[in-house]
Amino acid sequence: MTHLRNRRPVLAALVSMALSFHTCQAHAASADDPGQRARDLLSRMSIEEKASLLQHDSPAIPRLAIPAYDWWNEGLHGVARAGNATVFPQAIALAATWNGPLVTRVADTVATEFRAKYRQTVGPDGTTALYRGLTVWSPNINIFRDPRWGRGQETYGEDPYLTSRIGVAYVRGLQGDNPATPKVSATVKHFAVHSGPEADRHREDIHPSPHDLTETYLPAFHDTVTEGRALAVMCAYNAVDGVPACASDKLLKDTLRSDWHFQGHVVSDCGAVADIHGAEAHHYTATPEQAVAAAINAGTDVMCEFGNSPTATPATTVRAVQQGLLAEPVLDRAVLRLLEARIRLGLLDKPGSGPFGQIAASEVDTPAHRSLNLETARQSLVLLKNDGLLPLKQAPRSIAVIGPNADSVDALVGNYNGTPSQPVTVLAGLRARFPQARVTHIEGTGWVAPPLQDVPPDRLCVDAACTHPGVRLERFDNLALEGAPSATETVANAALKWGWPDSAERKTSTRWSGYLRAAESGTHHFRLKGNQGYRIRLDGRLVADMWDLAWPTSNAGLTLEAGKLYRIDIEAQQTGWEGEQQLQWTRPSFDNAAALEAARQADLVVFVSGLTWQLEGEEMSVHAPGFAGGDRTSIDLPAPQQSLLERLHAELRPLHKPLVLVNMSGSAMALNWADSHVPAIIQAWYPGGEGGQAIAELIAGDFSPAGRLPVTFYQSAADLPPFKDYGMQGRTYKYFKGKPLYPFGHGLSYTHFTYKNAAAVPKTVCTGFDVRLAVDVKNDGKRAGDEVVQWYVSRPEPGAPNRTLAGFTRIALGAGETRRVTFTLNAKALSTVDAAGRRNVEPGPAEVWIGGGQPGGAGSAGQAAGIGVKLTVKGRRSLPPF
Missing domain, CATH: 3.90.182.10 (Toxin - Anthrax Protective Antigen;domain 1)
Known part of the structure; x- marks a missing residue:
């Protein structure tokens, strides 16, 4: 494996120089300096002890007072897999709020609960248990490029800019304001170019175009690292341009550390180092020792490995050093990063000390946290369609709640979840909100089979x-x-x-x-x-x-x-x-008779459809039509649910009884028939532990919905390129040329907004200068409501996107209230990316759309309210790619 050995002498020399520099600096450091403390511990370690610290389940080194620690902790939308916790709406639903400050509050609460879980379980010597530490492997900022991907629910959607803004907000909430003493550490994942199919992820070699790397796949990572200052990055399973991501010099050395100046630690996805040499995976190296060396040399610091894999034992790392594949100074570099991270988090100090020592073990799933959870669920709900049925004009005397997700906790929590102590399903929420009504519950069908x-x-x-x-x-x-x-x-x-x-x-x-x-x-x-x-x-x-x-x-x-x-x-x-x-x-003989009879007897029918994390998710074995490996082969509503929905409509239409469709899923679904026949449709995602209450309140009209889609809802999977094609042409709102069912950024309200008096200064702009824009947004309706103001830029360059989201803000307006919204377009917002991945501002016309959705997008009046502004760009200028 000459490609590993040829660089070793030069690399070792460079690392030795770097360590010498740090050692010199240490003389001037204070006694409690994390770097000095880490170097002191390192200087007293054997090579076997150093190697052990690189495993995710790191054993204790008692003689140095280093406790056992497990780096593996999940916090996608709450503390996961560690018992009761506040389960916030799934990540895709957080993106649907289009509210960065709210997401920061959510993440700060999640960090508080991680500190509380740590206090609950940490041993007297500082030993921590799996899923109860302070190194959080979230958020997932991969681009949800295709609705068939089962893990897309973990992301912030299809747009790099929205993903970047929500990702930075989540990282800042988790870590706090001081990187020197973070509340917890955030880990942005999976670096890079990773979004299915799940069945191929351990062996897929992706060759993204330079254009798509710059335009789509890397911006959110750049922003969460450079602006959000994330303290950790997780490398992906897949290979990029022939090299496994966790062994990629191009990704980890050149881009992450050299170009972006990342100073934190890199953790492998679980089993990704084993994939480097696995015969059924990449088989990039011949031996596990070479695989470990390739990963650490490239800059991977923590190896999440398990089972009987040789990469799961420190002895393999020791042999890599002994065989000359891995220079000890390179091993030292990784150990120093990890020790310093643990020191900054207080993991080597007495439990209960430090700036977050006052967080009590009881601060989990508290009433205040559940209140924030309810607020977040309300803001995440997207009203896809409304023919005037909602909000209800009067409280119904009887409600039939039908469908597989009506009383499902699985449909509340999504994946990578904790356990809500008081989950409110849609059924429970409707019963609580309408206490005088007779509420009947009949599943009517299972998700993909009889109930x-x-x-x-x-x-x-x-x-x-x-x-x-x-x-x-x-x-x-x-x-x-x-x-x-x-x-x-x-x-x-x-x-x-x-x-x-x-x-x-x-x-x-x-x-x-x-x-x-x-x-x-x-x-x-x-x-x-x-x-x-x-x-x-x-x-x-x-x-x-x-x-x-x-x-x-x-x-x-x-x-x-x-x-x-x-x-x-x-x-x-x-x-x-x-x-x-x-x-x-x-039971094979099951029929829908009971559900249909319940619908006939009710004043209101709520059909709760969709999926759960047991159908779409990470590398799963699901045997049902339309599903494969955790992904989907069809984006249609599963056939048993579609059949029952159509039968309900046929029964109710002659009786003039209202039908509301609440769809719960982590991804876009082709609800074409429902859009043509059902008067009101709510996309509820996986809305968290309080989700049922939020849905019931929306139906009742207790608040005006303002969630917006972070993904395009297509009419069919046939409208898309092949799932395994990572090229962005034909995908997402930026490059899709067809007619979507519901566009990215879409969401209806119970009130109405108008946009007037748009102004741009200047209207003719020289490249490199900012444009200041302002617009009046008025709530023309009779009730208060939130509006998500979005601005998009269109440039007529060959190969340029249809339009690009350049900014957004969520504002609350009372009935009749007007607010002047101002924002700035910088040079990057007016730029395009060429085929070579170069970002340039080109001369010529530019159009800015400011509105509650995309221009031409469906809205309460058939089109999203908004206004266009035309600009002229003079001159040409090259910009950094990110």
Whole structure:
């Protein structure tokens, strides 16, 4: 592997010079200087100890008073995978607020809860547990270039500028104002050019054009690093131009550290270093030692590796040094970065000390945090369509709430989530908001199959002869079913309510075993309601697997024969939303009759459709039409939901009864039929623990909606280029030439705004100078409401985007109120990027659109309110790319 060895002598010399410089500087540093403290610790370490600190699950070094630490902590929209926490709306919903200051408040609250979780679990010696540390692997600022990507819900949408602004806001909220003593450290990910397909991510080699790198894929990373001052970056699984991202000199050395002057640490995505040499992955190097050396030499500092991979052990790093693949000064460089990060966070100090020591362990999921969560959910909701039905003119006497997401907590929380202590589903929100109404709930359909129902006790037997009803229950005093059971008994059904409400005491697991007799022939699906950590087997075949919460999978249904007995085994961890578990199945003979009857009897029907994180997400196995590997092959509403929606409409139309569609998903969906037939449509995303209340309040008219789409809603996946094509032509509002269903930036209101008296100074601008613009925005309606003022720039250059978002602000206006909104367009806003990735300001005309959406975008009057301003640019000027 000469490409690794040829640079070693020069690199070692450069690193030695750098370390010598730091050592000289240390003499002038104070005794508590993080750099000096880190260098002192490093000077007393063996090579084996140094290597151990580069693993994400770093062991303790007791003789140096360095505690064990796990770098892996998730905080995408709240503290994730660490028990109860405030679960804010999913990241894509945060972007839909178009409100950077609000997102900063959210992230600051998330950081507070990380500090509280740390206080709850940190040991006397400073040891921390997985998901309870202070190095937060968020936000995800990849570009949601294609709605089929399952992880797009984790991003801030399709636009580099919006992603940049929300990303910087989130980073600043997490870290606070002082990089020397951050509240937590933010990790922007996944660097770079990463957005599916999920099934190919470990071996995909992407060759983005220089234009797309500059225009689309790198701006948000540049801004969160240089402006947001993110303290960490996560490198991606995929390769870029033939080199795995976590071993890329071009990305990590040249761009990140040299061009952008990044001083923090780089962490690999989990398993990405193993992918460098894996035969089924990139196979870029022949050995794991070469893979580790390639990553560390390029600038990767933390290796998130697990399982039996050789890259998961420090011994491989030691061998890389011994084999001459990795110079010890380069290893030292990585260790210094990590030690300094831990010192700045206070992770090597006494727990409870430092500037954030006053944050109590109890500051998790507090009433104040839930109040902010509700405010955020309200601001994230997007009213896609409204024929005048909403807000409701009077409170309904009866409401039928139908659909698979009506009472689903999974649909509230999205992925990379915590556990809300008091989740408010759409059903619960409507019941609370309309206490005098009779609220009926019928699922009517499952997400991709008939709805799940409780398995009746008379279908279960302890023995193969079915002489004894029930199932055998074994309890274990650990979460992994290890050792002998602490208790064994025969129970009537596979149902259990854990000890509650003290979730901290949930430390046990269970196993039910027995036989199940099918009631009818056909395909059945199974789940354990109310729980995430479980496995279900029939005759030894795995039919449902949600055991590993980090890597959940779903499995295909099983065809059963009526009257036949099947051995059933259910294993479950003590987890879940309310500690309650119940074995459920689908019945092949199910029909929609009950849902249709409930709709006929109601004054208002709310159909709650969409997806959950169990259908779209990270590298999953989902066996259903329209889904593959966590991604989607179709962006249509799943067929069972579409069928029921159409039947409901057919039943209700002759009765003149209103129908509201609430769609919950982390991505754009082709709601074409609904747009033509349903009078009101709300895009609710995965709206967080308080989401159901916010949705009910919107329907009631308690506030005027102002969320805006951070992605384009296309009419069909057929309108898009192939998913694996990373070229941006034909994608997003900037390059899509077709007619979208709902455009990027779209969102309706319960009031109406007008734009007047636009002015630009100057109207003829020389390149390199700013343009100051102003416009009057008036709320012409009879109620208060927020407006998201957006400004777009169009340039007529060959290959230029249709238009480019250049700025936005969310403002609140009372009925009849007018506000003068001012902003500045700099040279970059008037620039375009050529095929070579060079950014230039070209002479010629420019048009600025200022409005509540894109020009020509659908709005309450058929088009987004706004006004255009024409400019003339004189001269030509080259600009830095970012």
